[in-house]
Amino acid sequence: MSAAGTLPDVADLGGPAQPLLKVEGLSKHFPVKGAGLFQRKRVARAVDGVSFAIAKGETLGVVGESGCGKSTTARLLMRLIEPDAGEIVFDGEKVGATLGLRELRRRMQMVFQDSYASLNPRLTIADSLIFAPVVHGVARAQALALASELLEQVGLDPSIVLGRYPHELSGGQRQRINIARALALKPRLVILDEAVSALDKSVEAQVLNLLVDLKRRFDLTYMFISHDLNVVHYIADRTMVMYLGKVVEVGPVEALFAAPRHPYTRALLAARLSTDPQARTSAVALDGDPPNPIDPPSGCRFRTRCALAAEVCAAREPATIEVAPGHSVACHLHDPASGHREAQAHG
């Protein structure tokens, strides 16, 4: 908040080796409305001990089925929901300790899935865009100038768009505006929660390319959440796979897609419909519905749908093992100390 009324850039601490975001043991349990008065309080363990790191300048893709906790994780990072446990460190500063919420907001922003619900229907686009900068002390005139500039960066004509209301624009235009709004505070990390999922395919491609472009231009880091594996393959540098509130595999995107280690990742990738007309299959890769986060299976949560499950999988939760540089899996199969009959070392 300088006297000139513009937002100063967020300084880089710690250099390129320090991860921009480091998350340790993040957990959130939601209380579930009990059916009876005398039953034990039940909780849905939406996010359970999630740990990962995002390096500066990379795009971390986050994939998983509905209910795996990806969106909850995003909201926990943004502190829109309070975590039950866990530590978040942004560029070396611990959130809650050295980094206050207001400063965190300047460093980390989010783009939501529903482009229409993300904009206040009663505000013009201009008002929506200048809201955040004005809150942080920027003068209105400067904020408007900033808004115009951002609109141009996302490929929209400010003279047409600034005075409009959300219902007068298309989905693709609105999502561009949402991206512009996220960039208004000059964040370093942008979380994209299914940001392109609701768009038509052609528009989706345009917005994806825009995101890639913006990342380069503004030196951003992305956390890209999506259920669409092909999109993640296109845009991510590393990918994190979540299942039922836990991280099951993290790794460089090419390596993970080419040779997935975790049975769940393998099943997810196999479940993608192939564009090759010769590759017909009637075998279902992933059986059944995802189990309930209220009563997850003991030990490894995936074991009820895993073809390779053994007794140890029900007894103990798998440890996270690094199978290659930057690539780790949480599965007894890859832990030689687990006692799994087919355990391999760095397989």
Add this chain to the structure above:
Amino acid sequence: MPRTRSAVRSPGHASQFARRLLADRVTLACLAILLIIALAAIFAGHLAPADPLKTSMAKRLKPIGTPGFWLGSDELGRDVLSRLIYGGRMSLLMGTWPVVNALIVGGTLGVVAGYAGGWINMAIMRTVDVFYAFPSVLLAVAISGALGSGMKNAIVALTVVFIPPLVRIAETAATQVRGLDYVEAARASGAGAATIIRVHVLPNVLGPIVVYASGLFSVSIILASGLSFLGLGVEPPQAEWGLMLNTLRQAIYVQPWVAILPGAMIFATSICFNLASDGLRAAMELRT
């Protein structure tokens, strides 16, 4: 980089609302009638032919059409027409002021409860539930009865009666808006609760709340006059429609048509408020 094709221009919310309202003849007529009654009440001094408080033992209970007493005279010889015009002041005041008060207090409580959630929400809503355990007439009479008669006490009693429904509707609207992504985005931008409520929540909940409140005016007029009818509101010898109905009750055997005139005024005003508020609701339908 693809440029935007020009987006379709459509009118803002305020002009849409105005246009819909102006096209609704029934609502306009009702609003006009209400305006006339209100103006007549305000300028009663210039319009009323006689002094509403001047009694005359000789001229008691004259029928409608008597020269000098165009709508008849009441049980104390006062001119009914003048008392009806002057009565509009008290009746309209007692009918509208409680709703306005309740809108401010109840609306604020409800929006705070809806936005805050958690135990604040529970505390406010459960307290409101207790008031809901009383039928509104009963509550109004009870509070009014305990406080004593008089216009101020009646207004307080009615305000208390109308706060719970307004809290409920404000809370429902605020809770719904709070869950929307744009409020989350506003929270994510680091704004404080007060700013978010002012910029994002209030404009989007004010519509349904005000429309609901407008529907309460007709109930308030009836209740307020009802309290005076029971002797709990305005005190004699003031002119007020409900009080007039009460004092003229004995006269139904002598001059029935004079006796029911004040009630007809209450009825007419109430219908106009009802129709106008329905029209307001229709005109406010938010476009998606």
Add this chain to the structure above:
Amino acid sequence: MLNYVFRRVVYAAPIAIGVTLLVFALLHIAPGDPINAVAGPDAPADVVEALRRAYGFDKPLPVQYLLFLRRILSGDLGVSVATGRPVSGELAAAFVNTLVLALGAALMGFVAGVALGAAAGWRKGSITDRLATLVSLIGVSIPHYWFGMVLVILLAVEARWLPAMGMGTGLGDLAVHAFLPALTMAVIPTGIVARTVRAAVGETLEREFVQALRAKGLRRGAIMRHVARNVSPTLIAVLGLQFGYLLGGSILIETVFAWPGAGFLLNEAIFKRDLPVLQGILLMLAMFFVLLNLAVDVIQAWLDPRMRRA
């Protein structure tokens, strides 16, 4: 189902307590020394002292409230300032009278409202529909105490068909005397029930499963039965509320018709500043309303299993 009933009862308990708190508070928001409100202006000094000790006016407020609570729970609603008789006795008879009126009005309102609403909802946009809308509008806009006066003028003064006030003697006479007040009170529920039924019937008829039934060739009567089953939960809820409102709002009509019910007693109590009676009536009526709401919710949940999740 039992679970829902249990939860609902537990939910009602703090509300009931809140009601007693409110009624208790009324005594203390009244201007002047509460002891005068209980003892009356010319009670002898020793009576005043006895009452002061019994009510505990010299003790702190929370203690007074607990004393109050203990008294009500043991059935002692105090003694009327005006008559010197225990409140509960006077209340019982008056309450029954009000109940008679409310039931009559509710019945009339229900029948008229359902008939009108169903006819209107069945044929939206027709004359019946317009008529129903008009009746609904009148029902919610009319000051019923005024309407009572109008009816009295038309039927008792001008035409001399029906008596203008009181309860009469004997059962047959009762019905004759009760007719006008009940009819007057019936206007409110008629309007609201008609509006609710019209909306519910119209909405149900438009739903797809009804189109499917029609395509199967089901006759009108059978379709109406399906519609009725869908509409009944909402209808029960509205009726329950209306009945409660009738009980509470009876004060105005009972005043017009000099019907000796709880409302009439309430009116007298207010004028004689007889606060024990005022509190007693309030407590009884409010508690009845709470129980009524409970019953309505339970019946609704029984009829419509979807409600049980709340």
